[in-house]
Amino acid sequence: MPLPSILFVCLGNICRSPLAEGIYRHLTAAASEKPLIASAGIGGWHIGNPPDRRSIKVAAAKGIDISRQRARQVRPEDFLEFDLVVAMDESNLATLETVMPAEATARLHLFADLAFGTRQDVPDPYYGEPEDFEAVYSMLFSGCSAVVAKFE
Structure with missing residues (x-):
């Protein structure tokens, strides 16, 4: 089964979702179909x-460069372009459910539910300390490793 196209969504697209994008890209780099x-x-x-400099720093320490990413807002066409739209927390998921067009083909998921089968939020580290960014990265x-394994 080919790996699904995936859009990671957080509140401002500078902390959690850029990290998830970078990690997922890193983990799928060897896939025959990108x-x-x-x-x-x-x-x-x-x-x-x-992305937030702290997200860039924690990713770089793990060998992942997210510095060239640029924040953008969710668009209606995202729900047609991607197989999965993955929210970092319940609030993001609720908002996505309200803006998702009727003709959407993407499946909405809470990150932790898709990855671990739990209803846990990925905490927003924006107002936190460096260790909060480390915890979110982990x-x-x-x-992301669990998601990749589901589709391998």
Whole structure:
């Protein structure tokens, strides 16, 4: 089964979803068929900006470069372009459910539910410390690894 195209979504597309995008891209780099992988935010506050410097730093420490990513907002066409639209938390998921067009073909998921079968939020580290970014990275790496394994 080919790896699904996937859009990771968080609030502003500068902390969690860029990390998930970078990790998933890293984990699927050797796949014979490269899936479409992207990230986006619910809000448009950071459109065009790079990820938060702390997300860039934690990813770089693990050998993943996310510095060239740029924040963007979720678009209606995303629900047709991607197989999976994956929300980092319940609030993001609820918003995606309200903006998803009727003709959408994508399947919506909460990240932890897709990855681990739990209803756990990926915590937003934005107002936290470096260790919060480390914890989010670890959760996302484990989760993305589990998602890749489901489709291998």
